[in-house]
Amino acid sequence: MKILKFGGKSLANGKGIHKVIDIIQDKVNRGEAITVVLSARGKSTDELEAILDKAVKNESYQEQLEAFKQYQVVNYEDFNVDDEFEILDKLFEGVSLLGDYSKRIKDQVLSQGEVISAKLLTHILQQKGVNANFTDSRELIKTDGKFGEAQPLDKLSKENVVDHFKKYNGTTVNIVTGFIASNANNDTTTLGRNGSNYTAALLANYLDAEELQNFTHVSGIYTANPDLVSDAKKIEKLSFTEANELAYFGANILHAKTIIPLIEKNIPLRILNTFDHENDGTLITSEANEKGIKSLSVLENVSLVNLEGRGLLGKVGVDARIFKALAYKNISVSIISQGSSERGIGLVVEADKAVQAKKVLEQEFETDFYKRDVNMITVENDVSVISIIGQDLSTFHRPYNALIKNRVIPLLFNNTVTGKNVSLVVYKNQLHKALNVIHGEIFGVTKKINIAVFGHGLVGGTLVDQILKSAKEIEKRKKIELNIFAVANSKKILLNKKGIKKTWQLDIKEGTSYEIKDVIEFADENHLENLIAIDNTASEAFTNNYITLVENGFDLVSSNKVANTLSFDFYKELRIKLEEYQKQYLYETNVGAGLPLIDTIKLLHLSGENITRIKGVFSGSLSYLFNTFSEEERQFSEILQEAIDNGFTEPDPREDLCGNDVGRKLLILARELDLQNEFIDINIHNLIPENLREGEAKGFLERLKDLDSVYKKIKDDQKSNHVLRYIGDLHGDLFAEKGILDVKLVSVPESSALGQVKGSDSIFEIYTESYGDQPIVIQGAGAGAAVTARGVFGDILRLTEKG
């Protein structure tokens, strides 16, 4: 025999009823012996409660009652429930006259929901030729007299059930009312809300059923509520003990008392979906999972009561007094924990008991108030509890750190005494984000990284396209989902929480104007976690947003060099903020584009390797210019013009020729070594003759030939087999506060490392103490949109690994 239980949602409308009938008929046709337990349809129990509420206040309830009746019979006109409706009419009339009702009356009212539902299903099944038998559980299950939450009397109930099923056996399918029972006087009692599950478990126990199939509207038990966590996975199998943990923490399909009759007889429980009944659902047996299971559950309607006071610290018996005082008023505490300040105690109670709890505790600690041991009791209402079931403290730092990184600061956490559970209290408005962050962390399922890209010119645009193109592959290989939720330039922004599309270049035309706070708010409202802001602008203005972004949970990646070359004070302040908010700032492309230069220097420096000098060709444009000029017998202006035409230089080539860009890169490297240099400390050899430095670009471009004599002379004055290179050179005492930073044009032997650089390559020589005269050399394409975008992409991936 299998017991099938269908919940209210399965029976809510014609579609559900149709499914339920199909499932039953299918089993009958296959010759399976089954018993069906039903709860009231849809929200009928709530409705009856609401009507009762109106009646007792002598408010007009007729309309609502009519609607209730209509709902029960619609589409089933030949179904006769006059008796039940008459009972309800009389009961409500009485309550309305008296202006009062007892729990006994309430049970009588509520029970009609189950009676009607079981009668309806019996009726339909009979019409379909199934040998269905309406079974009123009040005649079978006997309870004590505690109306509203009655306790079954097992011995008597079992006898009744066994007798009944002996009488109605063979092909008969008993359609049993859930939830309702009766006491010794044959008064109707109920088993508490969601009591149909209990009825089904009791029947399974009494009848030694082989399985209890609980049909719900979900396909089983998940690692988290799939409505809140889209990555939640179904748990195929778990043990009763494990399920009990889930039930306790609010997975409302299960209640501890429901499970006990099953455990007693070792009867498996299967959670199935009426609307997807081919799905095997979740099977719960006495067998525990080898590795244990992990799952997240949520308690929502709770409040946090805080006791604050110096005197609480280390005082014996405080917890006991709290529990005692609250228990006396029937207020149960689900979590208690020492507050993070260590000067307070926090406890979680049901939301509607919070005010009372505060009062009770104020009374209990009255004298402590006088002694100033307790100075405040407060209630925090908008909180939720997340329980990580199967989590112990040894690895708890991982989800915890992930939360902090995402700016979810738990109000308190504690681990339960029994079982491996850790519970956290968070603000309700952070629940969604917190759940997703924890879930992503503990299940190692795809981690979502939410990216905002600022600046979509050559580098930014290429980056966006590169990310869109490789996102799928990265997700497959690294389980990281890169979601670009914002793209912006200085004027307009395109926002999409699900990620911008391939057509973003077009879509952004419809974008809106924005301020940085709009981006922050958008991320907040949409519960976006693991935030990264990418700065591909070249603007100083945007760097003003860095600290705000960090304070609001963003990691930073930039190809923009400005932030690192402003005053040393700002440089320092940004790093302090990063530390304070546990955020990262990566900028590998600031020097040598995608070449792994900054990372290498950072590592060497961090590992204690003393860097004594860094020297190299830092600019791709100037590399091209002097490599070509040294090698070919052509005029300087001719080669410069060629570089301009090929887009190797800035539109106004003076931006390259003035040496500031090389200077900035050199300064960034110096600061990596903890040197406190400022931009003005750099000795820059400006390649533009003084008389050509001012004025519009156009004027300069017309006078390129003026440069020829200057550079011809420099070239001719060299020793033989020497070539010209424009280099950055960081030297001096690099342990002092400041180093010497030179940006200059030098003549080097053709055979040297610098002399052998070709095309527009960059080269960096890093001299260190242990490597002596042999520098570490990093060389390659050090400029260009594609390699720079790749470098930025690399920083993003580096961040995702750190997080």
Ligand code: ASP
């Ligand atoms: N109809 C009852 C309730 O809503 C019993 C049940 O659904 O299990 O609580």
Ligand code: MG
């Ligand atoms: Mg680099």
